[in-house]
Amino acid sequence: MTLLHFQLLGAALFSIGVYGVLARRSAVLILLALELMLNAVNVNLIAYAAYGTPADSTGQIIAIFVITVAAAEVGLAMAIILRLFRDRGSVDLDEVDLMKG
Amino acid sequence: MSLSLAVFYLLSAVCLAGAIGVVVSRNVVYAALLLLVTLMGVAGLYLLLLAEFLALVQVLIYGGAITIVILFVIMLTRVHEFRAMRDNPQWPLALVTALGVFALLAIALVNGAPDETVRRGVSFSRLGDSLFAQWAVPFEVASLVLLVALIGAIVIAREREEGEEE
Numbered sequence: 001m002t003l004l005h006f007q008l009l010g011a012a013l014f015s016i017g018v019y020g021v022l023a024r025r026s027a028v029l030i031l032l033a034l035e036l037m038l039n040a041v042n043v044n045l046i047a048y049a050a051y052g053t054p055a056d057s058t059g060q061i062i063a064i065f066v067i068t069v070a071a072a073e074v075g076l077a078m079a080i081i082l083r084l085f086r087d088r089g090s091v092d093l094d095e096v097d098l099m100k101g
Numbered sequence: 102m103s104l105s106l107a108v109f110y111l112l113s114a115v116c117l118a119g120a121i122g123v124v125v126s127r128n129v130v131y132a133a134l135l136l137l138v139t140l141m142g143v144a145g146l147y148l149l150l151l152a153e154f155l156a157l158v159q160v161l162i163y164g165g166a167i168t169i170v171i172l173f174v175i176m177l178t179r180v181h182e183f184r185a186m187r188d189n190p191q192w193p194l195a196l197v198t199a200l201g202v203f204a205l206l207a208i209a210l211v212n213g214a215p216d217e218t219v220r221r222g223v224s225f226s227r228l229g230d231s232l233f234a235q236w237a238v239p240f241e242v243a244s245l246v247l248l249v250a251l252i253g254a255i256v257i258a259r260e261r262e263e264g265e266e267e
Binding site: 016019023046054064079091 | 103105106109113116117120121123124129132133136139140143146147149150151152154155158159162163166167170171173174175177178188189191192194195196198199200202203206207210211215216217218219220221222223227228231232236239243246247249250251253254255257258260
């Protein structure tokens with residue numbers, strides 16, 4: 001088991017997240033795919049932290065901050081989705097085109 | 102094949118299967134629960150990487166909090182609408198893009214990876230020391246970010262009173 005294993009897994013998770021963000025229409029499902037991408041980044045960070053020399057806590061600390069920002073992001077995004085649903089009765093992002101030129 | 106490698110492949114299979122389920126599932130509740138499966142698999146990977154604290158945080162915050170918030174919002178919005186909601190017509194393009202991203206990353210990683218095989222963990226006390234000494238200011242800023250996000254979420258989501266100015 002080498003660093004490369006974890007890096008490739010992170011890349012695969014990230015790519016699946018990219019597909020989800022691009023292909024989905026529901027705001028909630030796009031948010032789920034976004035969480036996948038954040039987790040892929042965290043896997044990479046922690047893998048580098050574990051395999052790096054000398055042992056250092058920086059990778060894990062930054063992963064903690066990523067998780068913090070992800071929590072804040074989910075809370076805000078859910079509030080926006082609720083608002084969107086109340087105002088328009090739908091969470092389909094294709095219908096949110098108020099700022100379309 | 103060593104035991105840790107076998108565990109790694111098992112956890113990777115769980116993670117990837119869950120992740121693919123998240124992006125293809127028609128039912129949004131299933132998608133949220135499959136995300137939970139993926140997140141717990143990732144927590145297992147953290148254990149494999151000797152990051153016990155991160156594994157705990159992953160289970161508590163992602164498993165306990167974020168998934169619950171997502172499920173709450175799914176319940177508060179209309180569930181039956183989700184089931185009829187198809188994916189974008191551009192999904193083949195999205196598939197090509199995702200495969201392209203993966204190919205690019207994989208090529209770069211395979212060519213550039215240092216061949217490290219030794220894993221080193223960081224003890225809880227060392228992690229705490231550096232979090233509250235070296236990273237004290239970013240830590241406080243993170244708490245401020247959470248507070249602002251919380252207040253913002255309440256302001257955005259609350260019902261407006263009759264006749265209240267927007």
